[in-house]
Amino acid sequence: KAGVTQTPRYLIKTRGQQVTLSCSPISGHRSVSWYQQTPGQGLQFLFEYFSETQRNKGNFPGRFSGRQFSNSRSEMNVSTLELGDSALYLCASSLWREGLGEQYFGPGTRLTVT
């Protein structure tokens, strides 16, 4: 089975721009979660989608948004980029059984905002 894939792997953007990151989950996984990882804050939960519905959102500003398509692929968007948005963005997919089970992480997208 193919693992979780994320594109692009690396991205450099300028302050004020917007960016879209993509995630393809493991086949059969309908739950997709997004996390931001920085050295100072660790792994922070952004949002979780299941069957195209956002079920939970972390404590991030409205500039961070996401969506999930009918094939479970997911995208996240960050508008009006700030320097502090530089981070590794990780996507994880999982099966859903009475709570989030084992998360399978993708390799991440390294975003640098200059």
Next chain:
Amino acid sequence: GQQVMQIPQYQHVQEGEDFTTYCNSSTTLSNIQWYKQRPGGHPVFLIQLVKSGEVKKQKRLTFQFGEAKKNSSLHITATQTTDVGTYFCAPNSNSGYALNFGKGTSLLVTP
């Protein structure tokens, strides 16, 4: 959410020494997962604990979930250089729709 505190933040051991990381919560947790992230890599699932007082072993790794389900620990016996990485605990949120990762414990093992 179900915030947890992980200690220590860093640990440096000689190969062959034991290592333990602790995950503490002020509230009762429904379950907790543990992940390992190698330098430059992504988190990889190790285990999930659900029952009060649960103890699970994976070769040299021993995972425990406290009786009150407010704390958990990961113990590695006789560390090896392959154990290097950051270990995260992650309880499910109250909603069940999010994992709230601890800050992690970074383990360095020198030969």
